Amino acid sequence: MVKKPKVGFYSFSGCEGDLLTIIHCEDELLDIFGAVDVRSFRMASSERHDDESLDVAFVEGSITTKQQSEKIKKIRERSSVIVAIGSCACYGGPQSARLGYDDWEERFKKVYAGARLTIVKPQESQPLDEYIKVDYYIPGCPMDKHQFFYALTRLAKGMPVELSRFPVCAECKWNENECLLLKGQLCLGPVTAGGCNSRCPNYGLPCIGCWGPTDEANVASEINLLKERNFREQEIVNKLRLFGGSSMVKRFGELLGIKKTSHASSVKTISRSGKKPAASKSSTTGNK
Ligand code: SF4
Numbered sequence: 132m133v134k135k136p137k138v139g140f141y142s143f144s145g146c147e148g149d150l151l152t153i154i155h156c157e158d159e160l161l162d163i164f165g166a167v168d169v170r171s172f173r174m175a176s177s178e179r180h181d182d183e184s185l186d187v188a189f190v191e192g193s194i195t196t197k198q199q200s201e202k203i204k205k206i207r208e209r210s211s212v213i214v215a216i217g218s219c220a221c222y223g224g225p226q227s228a229r230l231g232y233d234d235w236e237e238r239f240k241k242v243y244a245g246a247r248l249t250i251v252k253p254q255e256s257q258p259l260d261e262y263i264k265v266d267y268y269i270p271g272c273p274m275d276k277h278q279f280f281y282a283l284t285r286l287a288k289g290m291p292v293e294l295s296r297f298p299v300c301a302e303c304k305w306n307e308n309e310c311l312l313l314k315g316q317l318c319l320g321p322v323t324a325g326g327c328n329s330r331c332p333n334y335g336l337p338c339i340g341c342w343g344p345t346d347e348a349n350v351a352s353e354i355n356l357l358k359e360r361n362f363r364e365q366e367i368v369n370k371l372r373l374f375g376g377s378s379m380v381k382r383f384g385e386l387l388g389i390k391k392t393s394h395a396s397s398v399k400t401i402s403r404s405g406k407k408p409a410a411s412k413s414s415t416t417g418n419k
C-alpha cells in the first residue's frame with residue numbers, strides 16, 4: 132500500500148478564513164482527506180498529533196505573540212515543506228499595514244490601554260517568513276480553493292508548486308470587464324497578484340489588493356496613474372499598505388516613505404501588565 136503524505140493544518144492570528152475555505156469544499160473534502168493523512172486540523176477534527184514529523188504543513192495567520200513565534204518554529208522543525216496560506220501568513224495581513232512605522236507600542240496602548248488582556252506577550256504582527264523559512268506562498272484573503280487543490284495535489288506527489296505570476300488586470304481583461312481605473316476608480320489590479328479570477332472587478336468593485344503585490348508590480352507607475360486621477364498620495368499609500376504588509380515594506384518601502392527594517396530583529400513585546408517590555412532578540416531560525 133502506498134504511504135500517504137502526512138499533512139497538518141495550523142492557524143495563527145487571523146480570521147481562519149483559509150481553513151474555512153477548505154472546510155467549505157464539501158464536494159472535494161472526502162477526496163482531500165483520502166489523498167493525504169491529515170494529522171492535525173483543529174477546525175475539522177479534535178484528533179491531533181502535534182509531535183510528529185509532517186511532509187507538508189499548511190499554515191494560516193500572522194505571528195502576533197512570543198508564544199506563536201515559538202510554536203511556528205517547532206512546526207518548521209518537524210515539517211519538510213511549509214506552505215503559507217492566506218495574506219496574513221504570507222505578508223502579515225491588514226494587521227501589518229503599519230509595519231515599519233516604528234510606533235507599534237503607542238498604537239497598542241491607544242487601542243488596549245487599561246484593558247485586562249489575556250493575550251500573553253503580544254508583539255507587532257509579522258508574516259511567517261520573519262521567523263521561519265517558508266517554501267510556498269498561497270496568498271488571498273482568503274486564498275482561492277483551486278490554488279490550494281493545485282498545491283496539495285502537487286505536494287502530495289512530491290512535485291514543486293508554481294502559482295500564477297500575472298496581475299489581476301490580466302484576468303480582468305480575459306473576463307472582458309470595463310476597466311475601473313480608466314473610469315476613475317482607485318483599482319490596485321495592475322500591481323496585485325492574479326489568481327482570484329478578478330473577483331471584485333467582475334462585480335464592478337475595484338481591487339483592493341488582497342492577494343498582495345505581484346512579482347513585477349510597478350508601484351511607482353500605479354501611484355502616478357492614480358495621482359493623475361486626483362487621488363491623494365496618502366490615500367493611495369494607505370490602500371497599497373492595507374494588504375501589502377511586509378512585502379510593501381521590503382520591496383517598496385523607500386517609494387512609500389517607510390523605514391526599511393528587518394522586522395524580526397526589531398520586534399517588541401509588551402508584558403501583560405502593559406509595562407515597558409524587554410526587547411526580544413532576532414527570532415529568526417537557522418532555517419531562514
Ligand atoms: S478594473 Fe482594475 S483590475 Fe480590471 S483592468 Fe482595470 S485596473 Fe485592472
Ligand code: SF4
Nearest residue numbers: 327331338339340341
Ligand atoms: S480583485 Fe483584488 S481585492 Fe478582489 S479578490 Fe482579487 S486580489 Fe482580492
